[in-house]
Amino acid sequence: MAEKSIIIIGAGIAGLAAGCYGQMNGYDTQIFELHDRPGGLCTAWERKGYTFDGCIHYLFGSGRGQPYNQVWQELGAVQGRPMIDHEKFMEIVDPAGQRLIVYSDPERLAAHMKALSPEDAELIDALAGGIRQFTRFDMSVLQQKPRALMGVEDWREFGAQMMPYLGALMKWGRMSAQEFADRFHSPFLRRAIPQMFAWPDIPMMAGLSLLAYMHTGNAGFPAGGSLAFAQAIEQRYLALGGQIHYKAHVEKILVVDDRAVGVRLYTDEERRADYVISAADGRNTVFEMLDGQYADRRIRQQYDGRLPIHSQIQVSLGVNADLSAAPHWATYLLDEPLVLAGEPYAQLSVKHYGFDASLAPAGKSAVVVMFKADYAYWQRIYGRRLYDTEQLQVAGTVIDFLERLYPGIRGQIEVKDVATPLSYERFTGNWQGSSCGWLLTKETMGLMIQGLDKTLPGLANFYMAGQWVEPGGSVPVAAMSGRNAIQLVCANDERPFVTSLPEDGPAPAG
Numbered sequence: 001m002a003e004k005s006i007i008i009i010g011a012g013i014a015g016l017a018a019g020c021y022g023q024m025n026g027y028d029t030q031i032f033e034l035h036d037r038p039g040g041l042c043t044a045w046e047r048k049g050y051t052f053d054g055c056i057h058y059l060f061g062s063g064r065g066q067p068y069n070q071v072w073q074e075l076g077a078v079q080g081r082p083m084i085d086h087e088k089f090m091e092i093v094d095p096a097g098q099r100l101i102v103y104s105d106p107e108r109l110a111a112h113m114k115a116l117s118p119e120d121a122e123l124i125d126a127l128a129g130g131i132r133q134f135t136r137f138d139m140s141v142l143q144q145k146p147r148a149l150m151g152v153e154d155w156r157e158f159g160a161q162m163m164p165y166l167g168a169l170m171k172w173g174r175m176s177a178q179e180f181a182d183r184f185h186s187p188f189l190r191r192a193i194p195q196m197f198a199w200p201d202i203p204m205m206a207g208l209s210l211l212a213y214m215h216t217g218n219a220g221f222p223a224g225g226s227l228a229f230a231q232a233i234e235q236r237y238l239a240l241g242g243q244i245h246y247k248a249h250v251e252k253i254l255v256v257d258d259r260a261v262g263v264r265l266y267t268d269e270e271r272r273a274d275y276v277i278s279a280a281d282g283r284n285t286v287f288e289m290l291d292g293q294y295a296d297r298r299i300r301q302q303y304d305g306r307l308p309i310h311s312q313i314q315v316s317l318g319v320n321a322d323l324s325a326a327p328h329w330a331t332y333l334l335d336e337p338l339v340l341a342g343e344p345y346a347q348l349s350v351k352h353y354g355f356d357a358s359l360a361p362a363g364k365s366a367v368v369v370m371f372k373a374d375y376a377y378w379q380r381i382y383g384r385r386l387y388d389t390e391q392l393q394v395a396g397t398v399i400d401f402l403e404r405l406y407p408g409i410r411g412q413i414e415v416k417d418v419a420t421p422l423s424y425e426r427f428t429g430n431w432q433g434s435s436c437g438w439l440l441t442k443e444t445m446g447l448m449i450q451g452l453d454k455t456l457p458g459l460a461n462f463y464m465a466g467q468w469v470e471p472g473g474s475v476p477v478a479a480m481s482g483r484n485a486i487q488l489v490c491a492n493d494e495r496p497f498v499t500s501l502p503e504d505g506p507a508p509a510g
């Protein structure tokens with residue numbers, strides 16, 4: 001018989017993981033999710049036989065026995081799921097046709113880059129050396145145990161694991177992709193390198209780790225896409241005896257004597273539990289569900305709008321043509337900026353999913369074009385006719401651009417879909433439609449390594465999990481964060497934290 005109960009807000013990856021580990025540890029858990037499906041941002045949507053993936057480009061932990069893989073094994077997410085590894089992460093092409101191919105193999109990348117710019121050999125060798133070094137770095141050590149539970153021995157072990165990488169972390173953690181690019185002689189590489197990892201402010205450490213994990217086969221794409229991946233964790237949770245309530249929007253967290261005791265839904269229904277874990281949007285949790293009552297100065301500063309947030313637009317197209325011979329992900333540098341929703345763009349990223357046959361009908365292609373968006377603008381026009389017009393215009397401009405790349409494509413487009421920051425906000429509740437909580441930059445990297453508090457000052461029996469307490473977000477980090485929340489609950493109840501694998505059978509009742 002379960003001893004104690006936990007209410008979890010949100011069935012994103014963090015909430016599902018918290019649910020699974022809660023059940024493994026003998027708690028009686030329930031998840032309340034506003035949407036009608038699991039996954040949160042880790043999702044995909046179907047239109048006329050095409051599956052448009054809205055999330056995973058690379059999944060850390062996709063390689064058996066490698067960092068983060070154990071958590072996916074425990075969550076039943078990877079068993080029987082083929083992982084698709086890319087030798088080329090992406091290609092960056094300038095208007096003259098020069099092409100930087102971002103190979104995940106550091107030797108191949110270095111040779112290719114030196115052929116493009118021999119005079120930058122020294123910087124290129126440093127880049128390849130950085131990638132090689134991070135192949136051995138286990139990033140999951142940052143979340144093995146919540147900081148609040150770490151004793152002297154844990155810190156000693158943590159220090160020993162980090163020590164060999166301190167130099168590399170200091171060097172590459174304090175330099176953005178843009179700053180690294182600015183050191184190059186080659187005008188092409190100076191333009192291309194900031195686009196290598198999707199945003200120019202990314203700390204080089206994050207980009208190098210990504211290529212390192214791609215090289216070791218630990219950053220693949222889960223066949224079937226992001227929603228299927230999340231659904232596997234949902235199934236694991238249900239098999240462990242958990243309950244999910246969909247279309248259940250939590251309005252308030254109930255508090256009695258500074259102790260979280262349950263939630264109130266928008267329907268006014270109240271549900272009680274011994275613990276509440278919010279794995280939903282951080283700002284909403286702190287300032288709406290709890291009315292800002294437990295927000296100290298530091299937390300208010302965190303949410304004062306100064307930390308970087310990435311809001312994006314995704315134009316998804318179903319194309320009646322097989323584009324699989326083209327690079328699966330290419331960023332085109334433009335001489336003439338393209339104007340989309342009033343913003344000039346000096347480059348545009350185009351991706352097709354031809355590498356996973358399950359995502360489009362035979363002989364057809366799911367194509368997506370993604371770019372950073374101005375949240376304030378989309379919020380201002382939301383609910384007005386201009387919002388729909390602007391979506392149509394964005395799709396039209398993107399299609400005009402694609403027509404230049406693939407003549408005739410306009411006539412082959414069967415489905416068009418535009419997701420704006422407001423779409424992400426509406427469907428997942430994330431502030432400004434943020435794709436990862438706080439965007440990982442040099443500024444937020446310190447917060448990522450240091451780790452944000454998972455509790456609120458003065459509020460007992462309440463924990464936070466997910467991308468808003470783990471700067472930079474990401475699917476594995478969200479999962480580890482759900483696991484950390486249950487480690488904290490177990491510690492509060494002075495019981496050992498245990499885990500199991502699906503083949504171990506149901507967890508013993510607590």
Ligand SMILES: Cc1cc2nc3c(=O)[nH]c(=O)nc-3n(C[C@H](O)[C@H](O)[C@H](O)COP(=O)(O)OP(=O)(O)OC[C@H]3O[C@@H](n4cnc5c(N)ncnc54)[C@H](O)[C@@H]3O)c2cc1C
Pocket residue numbers: 009010011012013014015032033034035038039040041042054055056057058059060248249250251279280281284312427428429430434435436437465466467468472473474475476478
């Ligand atoms: C376009 C895109 C690309 C990405 N690419 C990658 C990638 O390649 N690799 C990678 O690892 N990560 C990637 N990410 C990031 C990753 O998806 C997220 O960081 C991670 O999924 C966040 O999980 P979460 O559980 O913390 O939050 P969320 O996914 O936001 O889950 C929160 C859940 O809470 C629910 N909720 C919110 N408010 C309430 C409420 N009041 N009541 C009830 N339920 C509520 C929401 O509906 C949602 O289901 C990408 C994200 C995006 C958008």
